Amino acid sequence: MASPAADEDLPQVLLIKNPPAFAVLGEEHFTSTKFRYLKAFESSLPLHDFLAAHGGSVRAILASLSVVDASVLDLLPEVRVIATTSAGLNLLDLPECRRRGIKIANAGDVYSTDVADYAVGLLIDVLRKISASNRYVKQGFWASKGDYYPLGSKFCFQLRGKRIGIVGLGRIGYQVAKRLEAFGCSIAYNSRKAKPGVSYPFYQTVQELAAKSDALILCCGLTQQTRHLVNKEVLAALGKEGVVVNVARGGVIDEKEMVRCLVEGEIAGAGLDVFENEPEVPKELMELDNVVMSPHCAVRTRESLMEVGRLAVGNLEAFFSNEPLLSEFEDD
């Protein structure tokens, strides 16, 4: 640990909010001899006032679940790098960053496996009613009321042979595909463009993909192009026996329309880790047994939090040593 005197000479890295990795695992895992943290969240001042007072010489931001737009960047004239612990970049004003010559270091591949694992978990849960059955048993109903399925009927569905449509075949989407193939599913996808060297069938539009899928798994980033990508037409194409799993961003789906479809039985079920206006969740979903929800925690494993925090620190150390970033985001 640097002595207090030397510490003050270290360049500052702005923390707007406390990153989950620091809060959950302890900040001591993420300190560095090359910089120190300037913690805006510990101040009682509103963010812009704090930055006006303290932001003048800050050269780097460690962004985590916080908006970084022009109004913030105006108060940070020396910032040249933003390291983020988030997989998604939708809270950063990327064109503004580019305009100001600010580099972005993102979470790289750290989260891909955990998000892919979670997407598979949500899908099986919806198809096999895992959470709903668990609730049933824990309420004591199995002993008192009998089997979960009324009158000897079944309403769970097999995974084998299901047609999976992956929206966004990036790192996460690809890992989801690999996992589900082992369950006997067939894979097709839609992405901004077809991926060379990938043998899965490619569909130009999400609507076409939905029409040929039993389940849609959303793994794309949230951009202007993907906002409400899954809309009324796509949900109608998916159909009454179709299922949606969203581990991307709530904004990729027209949430109001999806809720209506679920309530009216126009689609069969949904597994949702993200919502349009977190932590607000449409109350209609709370009553439905064919929906599985989680509080945006697909990335939250101890292992991933540790790795992403360390990666952010590594990126910042590289920056302050004038070395190439470890995981620079290149918009392609």
Place this chain on the structure above:
Amino acid sequence: MYSYLEQELQSRFNLFKLWQQPPSKIPEFLKSNQRTIKAVVSNARVGADAQLIDSLPNLEIVASFSVGFDKIDLKRCEEKGIRVTNTPDVLTDDVADLGIALILAVLRKICPCDGFVRSGKWKDGDFGIVTFPCFLLQFSSKPVGIVGLGRIGSAIAKRAQAFGCSISYHSRTQKPLKHYKYYDNIVDLAKNCSILVVACSLTDETRHIVNREVIDALGPRGILINVGRGAHVDEPELVSALLEGRLAGAGLDVYEDEPEVPDPLLRLDNVLLLPHVGSDTVETCNSMADLVLANLEAHFNSRPLPTPVI
């Protein structure tokens, strides 16, 4: 009974519905119909014990709507020349899928997460720091140990491999064609994995195969998954291990005395409890029913049985 199976049995045979009889009336019911009953359709929970077999002198075949036949007195059936059939293969994928679902749900706390959102608590604060169990555990790349590398165990192994897990197993004999690490005793298997999955058949040798020693070997970071039979696990030992934090969690589809579930487990967030639904999908239940019907039809038409046990 699964309604499709019930309808088909009713249309093709003279069906006596034992589950509709109050338990006290069963002996009388059987006695008054014993001459005509030639077949019994059983399942994973209600089988054909010696008492039932002896009360049906004209019994020729027991066709089980399950792959497990631990609830059927095979010895008695053999003595009396009674055929026994089960429903292998058609449910392998579903049970394996459920095994993986249990692992993911326990490690990643999918059910408590869902409950957290449903309760409205998410709106109250940053769940990760204050109110929520934030140490969710990764599945990918964890070492998985499988007890019983038969059809179901192998299917579970194949799926777990897609998550980058290393696979090891214990079974009666080593399987030379499977390139997973073999342990000739279950304690060593438990010591060397963090996810232990029970997928073997229930026999005298495998009753309580997961006991205190195995649970201790699996350890406080390990989780136990059971898609075999409740009797594979010493249930009271499992309960106390979970209550005392000597196991990280458990995912169970089967119990020693279904549908009774040990009361303390009902309140544990790191335990997932399913009501024996391993093969409960529409597709598989239809296939299992068709197999039961095919075995019965074959028997009564003196043709070879599709899936005989004996």
